[in-house]
Amino acid sequence: RFFDDLEMRHKQNPVIREISDIVEYHTSNRFDAYVIYCSNEIYQQRTLQKLLNSNTQFKETLQQIQSVPECGGLPIISFLILPMQRVTRLPLLMDTICQKTNRFQLEYDAATRALKAISKLVKTCNEGARKMERTEQMFTIQTQLDFGKIKGFPLISASRWLLKSGELTVFVEESGIFRKVFGKQSCFLFLFNDVLIVTRKRSEESYMVQDYAKLDQVEVEAVESNESPHSPPGKAVGGGPFPRSGSNTHLFKIIMRKNSAGELEQIVLATDSESDQARWIKALQEDHDDLVNKEGLPQVEIIKAHLSKQPDELSLQQTDVVVVLQKVDGWYRGERIRDWERGWFPESCAREITNRIAVQRNVQRMERLRIETDV
Known part of the structure; x- marks a missing residue:
């Protein structure tokens, strides 16, 4: 329905003047499925891995499906994480719209409302996923300790x-x-x-x-x-x-x-x-990174997705931008710009951003999102 409304708006006029009202409406009324899907992502991935390890027929069938041209040679996990990827991109899209809109126009107020709404949704998705993972993890550890x-x-x-x-x-x-x-x-x-x-x-x-x-x-x-x-x-x-x-x-x-x-x-x-x-x-150690001035720190763009294997690692999607807080022995510790999550990730999945204008723009966006999406 979200796509249908966007497509209808585009048919009305190829030059779309406003989509903030559509984003705000669907975020507030129809995007609960994202929260449920993201919250259960950990079970989804674990079930997939269990089937791959224990069911030969499932594994062979999946390999056949993944080999068809329509899949582009991509594994099934790359499709399963698409909803999470899409919803986390929406705040950046709305932030760009806010920056391109005159602050003294009515459209700007609509854009900032949509930005706050979608940022709140993404925060709820992240918290749901984190809560489900932590709860299951704690119950498991409780049974293992003597x-x-x-x-x-x-x-x-x-x-x-x-x-x-x-x-x-x-x-x-x-x-x-x-x-x-x-x-x-x-x-x-x-x-x-x-x-x-x-x-x-x-x-x-x-x-x-x-x-x-x-x-x-x-x-x-x-x-x-x-x-x-x-x-x-x-x-x-x-x-x-x-x-x-x-x-x-x-x-x-x-x-x-x-x-x-x-x-x-x-x-x-x-x-x-x-x-x-x-x-x-x-x-x-106690985390004091909030006191660090981000302007002088290097930034990297993620060129290969990384799925965390330890709680202190940072799961990353391709094209994510991360501010580097620490570099040790082939690993970075950084803060993801789109949601300020911190963690470690391999240096091999990232490429340093050397354009100083782009670096400065990312820092400004980071600080702006902190203020405008304070939900």
């Missing part, structure tokens, strides 16, 4: 969600020298927005809780590869570089001022890459 002798607490809460999780190597200090623990000693961290849980992985679906601390009682810092976390900065331990397991190990230290037993506890962890180290440290 607190054992550690004092437990109710994990599921409407105000709690997962920020990051993953398996890390544990380092201990022995004879004054930090070294990698042999025997594959490791821990699995669950980092939520208000609590950090340290576990030992028993299987893909079972974790034994070893300790936890509220996030406001947690500090984190990087550890240089040639110094002990307990030694003065810059002072090597044992007279040699560390760790001995190789230069590809990147360390950071977590300090729990008050753990599950109300005591001070420290743990030194290792990642295999500098980007993983940076991502864990950033996730454990």
Whole structure:
């Protein structure tokens, strides 16, 4: 119906003077389907993946369908995400119309109303998708954790969600020298927005809780590869570089001022890459990016879509524009201009915008949308 109304307006006059009224009407009265569709996107993708992994006939039939010329060689997922892509583009379209309309004309008021309405819809879509994903995730984790002798607490809460999780190597200090623990000693961290849980992985679906601390009682810092976390900065331990397991190990230290037993506890962890180290440290730190002046920061355009695999990653569509806040080891951390969402994504899916006029225009649009779409 939305397209029919636009087409009818075009037939009335090839030079369309006004579409804001159509956008506002359909956004306010007929676009609830977008919210439902976007909210269930996570289940849709999971069901598709489950069928591809378990149903050979489904997989073969899908491959045949995708091979026809009408599909343009694109996978089914590229069609399933089209509604999400289209609805998130509408605020940018309406913002462009606002900029091309004289502020003293009646059409400008209609355009700003439509912009606010469609921005509110997109926000509701994003919140719906996020809520459904978080709720399912929390229920799953709740069933996988075994607190054992550690004092437990109710994990599921409407105000709690997962920020990051993953398996890390544990380092201990022995004879004054930090070294990698042999025997594959490791821990699995669950980092939520208000609590950090340290576990030992028993299987893909079972974790034994070893300790936890509220996030406001947690500090984190990087550890240089040639110094002990307990030694003065810059002072090597044992007279040699560390760790001995190789230069590809990147360390950071977590300090729990008050753990599950109300005591001070420290743990030194290792990642295999500098980007993983940076991502864990950033996730454990308070976010101060709102204080950063975006005008001097680089920007990139997304040339290849990216689907997030961790909660701290940013899902991106082709042609999205992102302000880069941090760059580490082949990964960017950035803020998406169209909705200000932040997260990490591979450098390989982006191309830097070198035109300074375009960069400045994007910054202005970002700030303008913050004000005009404050819903």
